[in-house]
Amino acid sequence: MDSLRNSIKRLNPLSASDSDFLESMPFWLPATALVLLFVYGAIGWNVIISFTGWSGLGQPDYTNFTLEMYRQMPSDPDFMASLRNTIALLVAFTGVSLVVGLGLALLVDRKIRFESTFRTIYLLPMALSFVVTAIFWSWMYASNGLINTTLSGLGLGWLAHDWLGDPRFKLAAVIFALVWQFSGYCMIVYLAGLRSIPNDHYEAARIDGASTLTLYRRIIIPQLRSSTVGATVVLMVFALKAFDFIYVMFGTNPGRSVDILAVTMYREAFSSSEWAYGAAIAVVLFALALTIIGPYAYTQYKRGAL
Amino acid sequence: MADLQLDDVTKVFVEDDGNEITAVDEVSLAIDDGEFLVLVGPSGCGKSTTLRMVAGLETVSDGAIRLGGSVINDAKPAERDIAMVFQSYALYPHMTVRENMSFGLEESTSMPDDEIASTVEDAATMLGIDDLLERKPDDLSGGQQQRVALGRAIVRDPEVFLLDEPLSNLDAKLRAQMRTELQRLQEDLGVATIYVTHDQTEAMTMADKIAILNDGQLQQVGTPLECYHEPANLFVASFIGEPSxxxxxxxxxxxxxxxxxxxxxxxxxxxxxxxxxxxxxxxxxxxxxxxxxxxxxxxxxxxxxxxxxxxxxxxxxxxxxxxxxxxxxxxxxxxxxxxxxxxxxxxxxxxxxxxxxxxxxxxxxxxxxxxxxxxxxxxx
CATH class of the missing domain: 2.40.50.140 (Nucleic acid-binding proteins)
Incomplete structure (x- = not known):
């Protein structure tokens, strides 16, 4: 039966695929319709709201669309601060996580003992939710928390700071905690990349006279390019979504030094009832996510990987 | 003066549970300058391990490897004046053919860039891959990759070529063609060569001298015809010749x-x-x-x-x-x-x-x- 259907498909691909499309509809249509409505519909509605001036109680006015919300962004110091923080978090968190993850992967890949134990230890933080790690790190960073206590215990009391209160350290503290949580993920991605490099390449490089440093710099790390790109995209998307971590740690008003777009969006919409402005910030966030995912998705599509 | 000598070379692997496995057992061989020696035997007979010891990729448990008279047991692979062609070719996928071929020269010699470029181009012309120099290995056919791997070895101008089953990934027709080509190339270059294969046809057709290994032990060393007509033992007699x-x-x-x-x-x-x-x-x-x-x-x-x-x-x-x-x-x-x-x-x-x-x-x-x-x- 199948072979008959296949041969019909070969003879007349158009009608066969049409009938496949119709036949399979009951299976995919309900889910697709729900996704279209609640994901893409909601995004669309959000975009529309951002063009209205909706704020406070009452209904949005769909008769008069303006770009006012977007126009006021550059002059809003809160927005600009959170945009800066978002980008700083994005770049620093992604960069440091990749470097730490690569370092861990190179170490774990050196045929060490208890390799799988180390792998699990490093990967475990990834399995925890942001809420858990945010509370955990608030304790760590507290003025009498583990970090400060350890520092003073070691006679390094002058290094102890109010990590979550001092605007100079807040963002760095958040980035450090996030790096702790995600470098294990980078390690796994890099480890998979390293494992896919055949042993012959290491040996050929040794015969070619490459030092260990050159081996990694010129032969191994360049071959981890696709691992890096994949991990980067995932990390950046997580950085944009770091809302829950900051929200749990600082609440809706973390202060300008650590405010990020996601928190500003939430605060404008749900604390200040500036619905349209919140929606406009959401659109900016969405555009940022698209600029990260878009090129990746496009190159993957070009390579036939999607 | 490049005669390579293996004197009672032994390799013992120790497994995690402490078991010792002798992969190569007191193998003695001598390869004269310009000679083409084929190490042949069934899989697991220790031929690749022997080659890897010569290359410096495995340590020598016992015995001595001499190149031009001096013992090279503890020399690093790069210091041994050898070049190796891997079964998988081991071409670096992110580098062009030119970069692949120049890498060894850049890393192991102080040759100036323009000299490296001309050496690489000469070797590429000799192998007929001069129009592929800017391509990446993934864009090449198996036969072309094979040539690049050979080219990478040739530019090093080594005392000894080590080839580990270099033709086994090619289809039958191309394999026969590359067989003659390799032989001609080796004769032109006049470099001592150790060639590992499990294929007795390759051994018979290419070798000046065949060394037949089984279970880590050398069974016989001789010219192809000696091994064929005057086998030292049952193993050699059954291994060489098809049908056997x-x-x-x-x-x-x-x-x-x-x-x-x-x-x-x-x-x-x-x-x-x-x-x-x-x-x-x-x-x-x-x-x-x-x-x-x-x-x-x-x-x-x-x-x-x-x-x-x-x-x-x-x-x-x-x-x-x-x-x-x-x-x-x-x-x-x-x-x-x-x-x-x-x-x-x-x-x-x-x-x-x-x-x-x-x-x-x-x-x-x-x-x-x-x-x-x-x-x-x-x-x-």
């Missing part, structure tokens, strides 16, 4: 070899070579068995054709002594000689072509007599 030599377990009764299905009379000259060994193996190459229609001599036996494999130029005829038996032996006859399945034929086993081995030790007691003739130069 026929063996019959026989016992000796005076000057007669007794098999379950036949007896074979020896002349006293041959019998005297056997010493006091009684449990023997009689060997005969398929092409030495003649098929006849009349039984006119003591070394002829009535047999039945079980299966015929026509190869075109020759037929492999599988014969049995008994029409119902499944124990066959094979004779190779001219491709134009027609025989049918089930037909009865007379197989003649000439005494000057037989090999006799001691069954217990496997060592050869008598090999066939050789009467090789040189092809006369044409008188023009």
């Amino acid at each position: 030599m026929n063996f019959f377990d026989v016992s000796r009764d005076g000057e007669t070899l007794v098999h379950d299905d036949f007896t074979y009379e020896l002349t006293s000259a041959v019998a005297s070579e056997l010493g006091d060994h009684d449990e023997l193996v009689l060997g005969i190459r398929p092409e030495d068995i003649e098929l006849r229609s009349t039984q006119d001599d003591t070394h002829s036996y009535e047999t039945f054709v079980d299966v015929v494999e026509p190869m075109g130029n020759e037929n492999n005829v599988y014969l049995t002594f008994d029409a119902d038996s499944t124990e066959t032996f094979v004779a190779t006859i001219d491709g134009l000689n027609h025989v049918e399945d089930g037909q009865s034929v007379i197989a003649h086993v000439p005494e000057d072509a037989i090999h006799i081995f001691d069954r217990a030790s496997g060592s050869a007691l008598r090999n066939r007599t050789l009467d090789t003739q040189a092809m006369p130069e044409p008188q023009l």
